[in-house]
Amino acid sequence: MTMTTNRETILDNARLVLAHEVVQGHVVLRDGRIAEMGHGRTSVPGAHDLHGDLLLPGLVEVHTDNLERHVMPRPKVFFPIQGAVLAHDAEIAAAGITTVFDSIGVGDPYGEGFRARDQSALLEVLDRLEAAGALRSEHYVHVRCELPAPNARELFEPFALHRRLRLISLMDHTPGQRQWSDIEHARIYYTGKKGWSDAKFDEEVRIAPQRQQQYAQPNRVWFTEFAHRHGVALATHDDTTIEHVDEARALGAGMSEFPTTLAAARHAHAHGLATVAGAPNVVRGGSHSGNVSALDLAREGVLDALSSDYVPASLLQAAWKLQQEAGFSISEAVNVVSRAPARACGLDDRGEIAVGRRADLVRASEIGGLPVVREVYCAGRRTV
Numbered sequence: 001m002t003m004t005t006n007r008e009t010i011l012d013n014a015r016l017v018l019a020h021e022v023v024q025g026h027v028v029l030r031d032g033r034i035a036e037m038g039h040g041r042t043s044v045p046g047a048h049d050l051h052g053d054l055l056l057p058g059l060v061e062v063h064t065d066n067l068e069r070h071v072m073p074r075p076k077v078f079f080p081i082q083g084a085v086l087a088h089d090a091e092i093a094a095a096g097i098t099t100v101f102d103s104i105g106v107g108d109p110y111g112e113g114f115r116a117r118d119q120s121a122l123l124e125v126l127d128r129l130e131a132a133g134a135l136r137s138e139h140y141v142h143v144r145c146e147l148p149a150p151n152a153r154e155l156f157e158p159f160a161l162h163r164r165l166r167l168i169s170l171m172d173h174t175p176g177q178r179q180w181s182d183i184e185h186a187r188i189y190y191t192g193k194k195g196w197s198d199a200k201f202d203e204e205v206r207i208a209p210q211r212q213q214q215y216a217q218p219n220r221v222w223f224t225e226f227a228h229r230h231g232v233a234l235a236t237h238d239d240t241t242i243e244h245v246d247e248a249r250a251l252g253a254g255m256s257e258f259p260t261t262l263a264a265a266r267h268a269h270a271h272g273l274a275t276v277a278g279a280p281n282v283v284r285g286g287s288h289s290g291n292v293s294a295l296d297l298a299r300e301g302v303l304d305a306l307s308s309d310y311v312p313a314s315l316l317q318a319a320w321k322l323q324q325e326a327g328f329s330i331s332e333a334v335n336v337v338s339r340a341p342a343r344a345c346g347l348d349d350r351g352e353i354a355v356g357r358r359a360d361l362v363r364a365s366e367i368g369g370l371p372v373v374r375e376v377y378c379a380g381r382r383t384v
Contacts, residue, residue: 007031009380010047011361014055017334019352027055029359032379037355050363053374056334057352058098058360059315060341062167062276063142063257063307066091067102067122072114082125086134093136095312098360098378099342099350101142101167102126106156107149107219115146120158136376136383140345142167144237145223147216148174148208152223160226167345168227169235169257170220174212224251233345235276239264248273255344257307260291262300269302274344278309279318279337294318298326305340316364316371324369 009029016025016037026047028036070084092100104122105115122141129135141164145152159165187201196204227234235255236248245267248256256268257276265275277294281287285295297303308315319337322328328336335352342351350358359380364371376384 007380008035009359009377009382010042010044011055011363012042012044012047012049013052014050014363015052016353017054017056017330019335019339019354020331022054022330024052027353027359027361029361029377029380032359032381034353034355034357034359037353054330054364054366054371055353056096056362056364057338057357058350058362058376058378059096059337060099060339060345060347060351061092061097061308061312061315062101062255062305062341062345063103063144063169063309064092064100064312065103065105065310066308066312068105068114069310081121082129085122085125085129089129089135089137089139092312093376093378093383094373095308096316096362096364096373096376097137097308097312098362098376098383099138099140099347101140101345103142103144104159105144105146105171106159107146107152115144115149115155116151118155118158123158123162123164126164137378140164140166142169144169144171145219147172147219147223148212148214149219150211150215152215152219156223161230165230165232166347167233167235168223169237169255170223170251170253171237172212172216173238174208174216220251228252239268242267245271245273258291258309259297260287262292262296262302265292265297265302266300269304274304274340275302276305276307276341276344277303279306279314280309280311282306282318282321283311283314295321295326298322298328303336305344306337307341316362316373320366320369320371 012026016023023039025039026042027034067088070088071079104119108116126139141159143159191201234253235257236253237257238260239245239256240260245264249271255276256273259265259275268275277297281294286293306318315337319333322333323330339351350360359377361377363375364373
């Protein structure tokens with residue numbers, strides 16, 4: 001049993017993964033914070049013995065489409081939002097993620113699917129579940145703005161001044177550039193996931209540049225100005241060229257999400273933009289879109305943070321793969337999935353095990369060379 005008295009929990013006999021080293025020790029959690037730390041075993045009777053397992057800081061996920069998958073589990077099939085949120089939250093927590101930026105796409109040039117719909121009900125549901133103590137992780141909102149979409153600003157409105165909005169990213173999925181520089185990879189995605197015919201795909205490719213020319217730049221200016229005016233972190237998405245990164249710098253972005261080439265990632269990293277790559281890319285050993293390998297970014301020293309993107313469990317697994325295949329220490333690898341993404345979004349109170357930080361912690365062991373989540377604490381409360 002975990003010893004909890006007067007809102008105090010003592011976790012003992014753990015290998016503490018700190019920002020720069022791993023030590024055998026114990027931590028005292030009090031009122032949602034890490035109140036004390038010590039080397040070796042505690043002398044307090046009844047402390048929770050972790051039997052030498054690793055104790056990591058809670059993972060910080062800045063870009064996940066996982067909620068979208070639960071809301072829309074099949075094409076044109078929508079699930080009630082509260083049930084979807086609860087299922088998503090449980091999956092996130094079980095993956096060791098204690099802070100999650102639910103990524104909500106606003107704007108769909110094709111007028112179909114999740115990103116073409118009003119998602120304002122999500123905010124009400126998150127607030128209601130949080131008030132009832134039903135959420136296992138802390139939820140923020142990351143609004144992904146599809147710049148060529150004529151309805152992007154309209155669908156953004158419900159999120160504009162909500163307290164959960166902490167990150168805006170600027171996207172342009174026009175086929176033929178950025179993520180979809182390879183048209184055939186785009187064809188596989190749109191015909192497979194969206195069920196388009198080849199004829200429909202070819203027609204959309206034909207008209208997409210007109211839509212991009214009409215809407216992308218005005219939307220880029222509007223969302224950028226909004227982010228700066230309201231102190232919301234700003235990211236660019238799928239930077240492919242050095243010119244894309246220079247544009248991101250001129251916009252005042254702090255993050256370059258999923259750069260698609262090594263050149264773009266090098267340029268972003270060199271100029272202070274946090275480069276965020278996909279954890280599934282690391283786990284699978286390559287990009288599903290045919291873009292740069294995240295492991296290559298790691299080996300080049302230009303990977304700052306990871307996102308689980310579409311597989312929550314990939315975040316912790318990727319940290320292990322960084323150790324096995326890119327020469328990272330365990331502290332360096334865990335920083336990539338905790339401390340670095342937290343700092344990139346202005347969250348200085350979490351992402352590492354240190355006195356005064358939020359008591360967001362993950363107990364993990366290793367089986368077959370992969371991490372297994374045993375327990376999770378969010379703000380000192382055991383949630384898994």
